[in-house]
Amino acid sequence: MGRNYIVADVGGTHIRTACFPIQSHVPTIVKRISTKGPNTPHERLIELIALVAPKDEEIAAITVAAPGPLDPFEGIIYEAPNIPGWNNLPLKKLIQDQFKVPVAIGNDANLAALGEWRFGAGVGHHHLVYITVSTGIGGGVIIDNQLLLGAHGLAAELGHITVVPDGPLCGCGKRGHLEAVTSGPAIARWVEQELSQGIPSVLPANRPITAKDVSLAASKGDELAQAALARGGTYLGIAIADYLHIFNPTVVIIGGGVSQSGESFFKPIRKAMSEHVLSSKYLENLILTSSSLGDDVGLMGALALAQTINNAAI
Amino acid sequence: MGRNYIVADVGGTHIRTACFPIQSHVPTIVKRISTKGPNTPHERLIELIALVAPKDEEIAAITVAAPGPLDPFEGIIYEAPNIPGWNNLPLKKLIQDQFKVPVAIGNDANLAALGEWRFGAGVGHHHLVYITVSTGIGGGVIIDNQLLLGAHGLAAELGHITVVPDGPLCGCGKRGHLEAVTSGPAIARWVEQELSQGIPSVLPANRPITAKDVSLAASKGDELAQAALARGGTYLGIAIADYLHIFNPTVVIIGGGVSQSGESFFKPIRKAMSEHVLSSKYLENLILTSSSLGDDVGLMGALALAQTINNAAI
Numbered sequence: 001m002g003r004n005y006i007v008a009d010v011g012g013t014h015i016r017t018a019c020f021p022i023q024s025h026v027p028t029i030v031k032r033i034s035t036k037g038p039n040t041p042h043e044r045l046i047e048l049i050a051l052v053a054p055k056d057e058e059i060a061a062i063t064v065a066a067p068g069p070l071d072p073f074e075g076i077i078y079e080a081p082n083i084p085g086w087n088n089l090p091l092k093k094l095i096q097d098q099f100k101v102p103v104a105i106g107n108d109a110n111l112a113a114l115g116e117w118r119f120g121a122g123v124g125h126h127h128l129v130y131i132t133v134s135t136g137i138g139g140g141v142i143i144d145n146q147l148l149l150g151a152h153g154l155a156a157e158l159g160h161i162t163v164v165p166d167g168p169l170c171g172c173g174k175r176g177h178l179e180a181v182t183s184g185p186a187i188a189r190w191v192e193q194e195l196s197q198g199i200p201s202v203l204p205a206n207r208p209i210t211a212k213d214v215s216l217a218a219s220k221g222d223e224l225a226q227a228a229l230a231r232g233g234t235y236l237g238i239a240i241a242d243y244l245h246i247f248n249p250t251v252v253i254i255g256g257g258v259s260q261s262g263e264s265f266f267k268p269i270r271k272a273m274s275e276h277v278l279s280s281k282y283l284e285n286l287i288l289t290s291s292s293l294g295d296d297v298g299l300m301g302a303l304a305l306a307q308t309i310n311n312a313a314i
Numbered sequence: 315m316g317r318n319y320i321v322a323d324v325g326g327t328h329i330r331t332a333c334f335p336i337q338s339h340v341p342t343i344v345k346r347i348s349t350k351g352p353n354t355p356h357e358r359l360i361e362l363i364a365l366v367a368p369k370d371e372e373i374a375a376i377t378v379a380a381p382g383p384l385d386p387f388e389g390i391i392y393e394a395p396n397i398p399g400w401n402n403l404p405l406k407k408l409i410q411d412q413f414k415v416p417v418a419i420g421n422d423a424n425l426a427a428l429g430e431w432r433f434g435a436g437v438g439h440h441h442l443v444y445i446t447v448s449t450g451i452g453g454g455v456i457i458d459n460q461l462l463l464g465a466h467g468l469a470a471e472l473g474h475i476t477v478v479p480d481g482p483l484c485g486c487g488k489r490g491h492l493e494a495v496t497s498g499p500a501i502a503r504w505v506e507q508e509l510s511q512g513i514p515s516v517l518p519a520n521r522p523i524t525a526k527d528v529s530l531a532a533s534k535g536d537e538l539a540q541a542a543l544a545r546g547g548t549y550l551g552i553a554i555a556d557y558l559h560i561f562n563p564t565v566v567i568i569g570g571g572v573s574q575s576g577e578s579f580f581k582p583i584r585k586a587m588s589e590h591v592l593s594s595k596y597l598e599n600l601i602l603t604s605s606s607l608g609d610d611v612g613l614m615g616a617l618a619l620a621q622t623i624n625n626a627a628i
Binding site: 069078126127143144146148149150151152153154155156157158160161162163164165172174175176177235238241242245246247248249250275276277278279281282284 | 464465470471478488490564593
């Protein structure tokens with residue numbers, strides 16, 4: 001009888017689940033639905049897990065990559081701002097009660113780091129820093145082949161390092177964090193401000209702009225858009241220099257939508273990184289790269305977690 | 315026949331060595347000499363090790379806490395700015411060739427963290443951040459009861475996080491690092507600048523000031539001195555908030571001379587920390603305290619390292 005891992009990736013708008021035979025990296029089935037619908041998001045998650053679970057085979061483990069601060073030890077979601085009702089939700093227990101198999105949950109950015117380390121741009125590295133730049137900025141860190149979790153599972157919040165004291169307000173309510181200057185919305189907001197002051201650009205003034213618009217305009221040579229990505233990239237480069245001093249990794253992987261902006265984003269990152277790093281020793285044999293798992297990073301991270309807990313159980 | 319650990323603490327001006335019976339935390343002998351003298355610093359270190367080594371007993375291990383970036387795996391000092399000739403010095407091999415016993419070296423701030431965790435203010439904690447604020451700012455981190463070293467042993471340089479982009483020049487040559495605004499000399503330099511602009515204080519203008527002078531004046535109510543410690547403490551508090559997000563520790567220990575400045579320093583640290591922290595969850599059950607091992611932290615850290623390598627060898 002075959003044994004399988006069921007993995008799930010819960011985002012702000014969609015849930016994906018997949019079934020992997022335990023020796024395989026290729027799913028036998030993948031499903032995707034909106035988090036919104038007649039029933040609650042966790043009911044929809046449980047339904048979608050059931051939908052990919054093979055009928056006559058064993059489930060070795062179920063793992064879930066979930067947004068927001070959570071307790072990976074107890075399996076409780078503290079708060080997932082975009083998902084109604086996910087406050088202090090005992091997600092691990094809810095799934096375990098339903099399926100009666102080992103269950104683990106992890107922060108999505110943490111599991112993305114685990115996924116890149118196990119299957120993606122971090123394969124073969126023992127010390128890895130992963131930063132996802134998207135609506136927010138999340139992080140995950142591998143130290144000596146172990147995921148950094150901290151005392152209560154709240155470690156590796158790499159988007160909430162202060163890079164501009166008294167800088168713009170962050171999504172978390174505090175000022176000057178990296179997320180407040182380099183996330184997609186932060187980059188777009190800065191462009192809107194510049195446009196409102198009459199700075200010329202192909203981007204339209206007085207209309208909401210997205211980071212994707214900025215990225216596209218930059219790729220066509222728009223100077224304001226390029227300046228916006230350079231500003232965001234510079235702060236990220238400063239933060240990465242900090243993370244080199246702190247973790248001394250051999251690979252830094254940047255994921256998330258904004259990381260798709262190419263050299264307009266990566267060039268200022270590299271420049272700021274080398275300008276702020278303590279010693280060139282931190283840059284020797286260091287790889288700075290974009291995520292290689294793309295949209296599948298959540299599912300693959302959950303798969304890596306499933307393998308970890310299954311091996312630990314053996 | 316008794317078995318002993320010989321431990322050494324090499325500072326910018328002095329070397330200390332001590333002998334501990336392997337089951338004891340109390341040394342049978344401690345010696346101290348200047349790093350300067352007719353012979354080279356590493357010859358002086360080897361002499362001082364020989365001086366505390368018991369004649370008819372076994373040496374289980376020799377460990378050395380040393381300044382500067384170093385390779386703890388190979389036992390090579392990359393650079394110790396205040397010690398002549400300590401550039402790419404294979405210190406572990408030099409000591410091993412002499413005494414023919416297991417030898418390990420570690421960065422002094424890293425070993426201070428290990429010492430506080432094993433014997434001091436961090437006993438019982440599994441996740442610890444140690445920051446020493448002195449001539450420079452160094453750090454050490456314990457994650458899941460393991461010392462954070464990174465790929466090449468260069469991790470936990472907590473003084474070289476950028477807190478003021480384009481801020482003052484740091485000892486390392488880059489700008490705006492924590493060390494450039496919160497180290498003892500940085501605090502003293504800021505006071506000198508304020509004095510030269512006519513700001514009133516009990517401290518003398520046009521004469522070199524030390525951080526100790528500032529600390530003393532602050533304790534007597536001098537407003538400029540208190541403002542200087544508040545400025546340094548605020549930046550340290552911002553950096554500690556970063557480290558809470560990054561490591562999610564249960565204890566943060568501040569060592570080094572400047573940490574002796576009392577509430578004039580700790581109050582602004584706590585204020586900035588809570589102003590910049592992402593969520594109050596990071597502060598729940600968190601202990602922020604000063605070092606409890608004081609001047610012995612280097613020797614006790616080296617002892618903790620000796621116990622670690624001896625246990626690993628068993």
